[in-house]
Amino acid sequence: MITFIPAEIYYDLYIYFSFFLVIANLLHAYTLSLNSEKNLKFLRTSGIILFLSVILYIGLRPVSRYFGDMGAYRGFFHNYSIGFPVTSTKDVVFHYYMKFLSNFVSVPIFFLITAFLYIFPMYLISKKNFNNYWFYAFLLFVVSFSFFSYGTNGIRNGLATSLFLWGICFPNKKILMIILFILASLVHKSLLLPIAAYVLTLFYNKPKTFLKSWVIAIPTSFIFGSLFISLFTILGFGDDRLEGYLSSSMDASKFSNTGFRWDFLFYSAFPVFAGWYFIIKKKFKDEFYFRLYNTYLICNTFWILIIRANFSNRFAYLSWFLMAIVIIYPLLKQQFFKNQQIVIAKVVTAYFMFTFLMYFIYYDGK
Numbered sequence: 001m002i003t004f005i006p007a008e009i010y011y012d013l014y015i016y017f018s019f020f021l022v023i024a025n026l027l028h029a030y031t032l033s034l035n036s037e038k039n040l041k042f043l044r045t046s047g048i049i050l051f052l053s054v055i056l057y058i059g060l061r062p063v064s065r066y067f068g069d070m071g072a073y074r075g076f077f078h079n080y081s082i083g084f085p086v087t088s089t090k091d092v093v094f095h096y097y098m099k100f101l102s103n104f105v106s107v108p109i110f111f112l113i114t115a116f117l118y119i120f121p122m123y124l125i126s127k128k129n130f131n132n133y134w135f136y137a138f139l140l141f142v143v144s145f146s147f148f149s150y151g152t153n154g155i156r157n158g159l160a161t162s163l164f165l166w167g168i169c170f171p172n173k174k175i176l177m178i179i180l181f182i183l184a185s186l187v188h189k190s191l192l193l194p195i196a197a198y199v200l201t202l203f204y205n206k207p208k209t210f211l212k213s214w215v216i217a218i219p220t221s222f223i224f225g226s227l228f229i230s231l232f233t234i235l236g237f238g239d240d241r242l243e244g245y246l247s248s249s250m251d252a253s254k255f256s257n258t259g260f261r262w263d264f265l266f267y268s269a270f271p272v273f274a275g276w277y278f279i280i281k282k283k284f285k286d287e288f289y290f291r292l293y294n295t296y297l298i299c300n301t302f303w304i305l306i307i308r309a310n311f312s313n314r315f316a317y318l319s320w321f322l323m324a325i326v327i328i329y330p331l332l333k334q335q336f337f338k339n340q341q342i343v344i345a346k347v348v349t350a351y352f353m354f355t356f357l358m359y360f361i362y363y364d365g366k
Contacts, residue, residue, distance in 0.1 A: 001108045002057070007064035011148060014057070015359050018143045021050070022352045025139065029345035039341070040132050047135035051123050054142055058151045059115030060108065068153030073098070074107050093186035094156050118151050118158050121166035125325060128169050129288075130332040136344050137332060140324035143352040145267065146317050157314070160188035161321040168198065171288060193318050197298035201291040207279050210297040214272060217304040222260060261307055264316055267354050268300050271326035278330040289329050296322045327351060 005013060032039040061067060063074050076095070080086070081102035086095045101110050126137035141147060150158030167180030181198075184191040275293040278284040299319035306315060327347065330336070337343045 001062050002060045003062055005062075007062050007066040010061060010064075010066065011359075014148055015356065018352060019356055021139065022143060022349050026345040026349050029341045032341070033339075034133075034341035034344075043132065043135040047138060050135070050142065051119070051138065055112070055115050055119050058119070058148070059112035061111070061152060063107070068149075069155060070111070070152065073111075073155060077102055077107055077110055091156055091186065091188055093183055094159070094188075097187075114155060114159060115151060118155075118162050121162040121169070122324075125165050125169050129325075129329070133332045136348065137325060137328045140328050140348055140351060143348070143355060144320070144324050145355045145358060146313075146320050150317065150321075154314070154317070156188045157190065157317065158321075160184045160191045161194075161317070163187060164191055164194055164198075165321070168292075171291075190314075190318055193302060194295055194299050194322075197295045198291065200298065201294045205287065205290050205294060207275060207290055207293055207297075210294045210301070211272070211276060214297045214301045214304070217301045218265070221304050221307055263358075264313065265304065265307070268303070268316065268319065268323075270351060270354075271296055271323045272300070274327045274330070278336075282330070282336060284330045284334060286330075286333060289326075289333070292322060292326055292329065296326050324351075 028039075028042065032042070061070075063070055065071065077098050080099040086092070086099050088095045098110065101113065105113070122141040123134075123138055126134040126141070130137050150161070161184070163180050163184035167177045167184065170176045170180075181191075181195045185195060271293070275289075275296075279290070279293065296319050299322075300316070303315040303319060309315065328344070331340065331344050331347065
């Protein structure tokens with residue numbers, strides 16, 4: 001494990017490293033054209049270095065209270081390594097995954113493998129969809145607001161969403177997709193929402209309809225938000241943990257802010273605006289992109305309706321994990337602007353600034 005970096009500044013270094021990457025990418029965009037051989041070589045090299053570096057940095061972090069649930073997972077892993085059986089009936093795949101690895105590897109290697117499984121699908125979906133330009137999509141994933149926290153704290157949730165991303169890499173291999181979707185839901189039950197949303201888009205895939213629903217959800221939630229929280233609680237959405245997040249049974253003091261989260265709504269609007277701009281204004285037509293966009297809208301609309309719930313960021317993440325690819329996809333698929341590499345770099349910079357400002361101003365860099 002990486003022990004020479006104090007755990008209390010681990011995230012700080014990550015944020016400033018991301019800031020350096022984003023600014024370097026912005027400056028680089030002004031020096032080379034998008035399709036020049038030098039730029040393509042730079043993208044390949046930088047992408048591989050970034051991919052390996054992020055896996056090692058997250059995977060080899062020290063076990064510390066600064067990484068939330070990491071200590072609990074170490075405890076589970078240790079018990080499994082000395083012969084304890086799996087007794088959990090929730091998210092069973094993750095527990096059997098820990099039990100299996102405990103027979104062969106140590107705790108640090110377990111976290112390293114888990115980090116690889118979390119990050120690899122982001123690389124894969126970027127590589128499969130964008131070929132020579134995959135670095136830009138992967139970079140956007142890496143500098144996303146929730147990327148670090150769901151790789152170090154909400155590990156099961158992060159891994160489950162990555163399995164979902166892995167599944168949608170194979171739209172023409174339905175059996176493989178279904179297997180990965182099932183695994184994702186068994187790693188974290190909350191993935192049933194994006195899975196259901198994606199399946200819905202296989203039958204109805206019109207962005208204008210879901211966009212209108214997203215817009216309507218904002219005033220509806222503002223006026224009737226408490227009613228929706230009560231409704232979803234009564235219906236027993238998810239398991240007892242998610243029910244606790246919806247109700248007041250969880251300790252809200254552990255989450256810095258509750259109420260109508262205008263800051264998170266503003267952040268959630270980034271991909272909504274991007275999809276509207278490219279699909280409606282620029283007439284961009286791509287069925288797979290429509291599916292990604294509509295899945296995001298459905299999941300984010302659900303979150304808006306319960307935006308006042310304790311720990312609402314956990315529900316928001318069920319759409320946020322798609323933000324990077326929804327925003328960047330059209331720009332890497334079609335030429336819209338002269339000097340498009342500069343536009344891409346500006347988009348990456350603007351997107352990252354929310355992460356940076358939330359860290360540096362909103363949370364006082366703590």
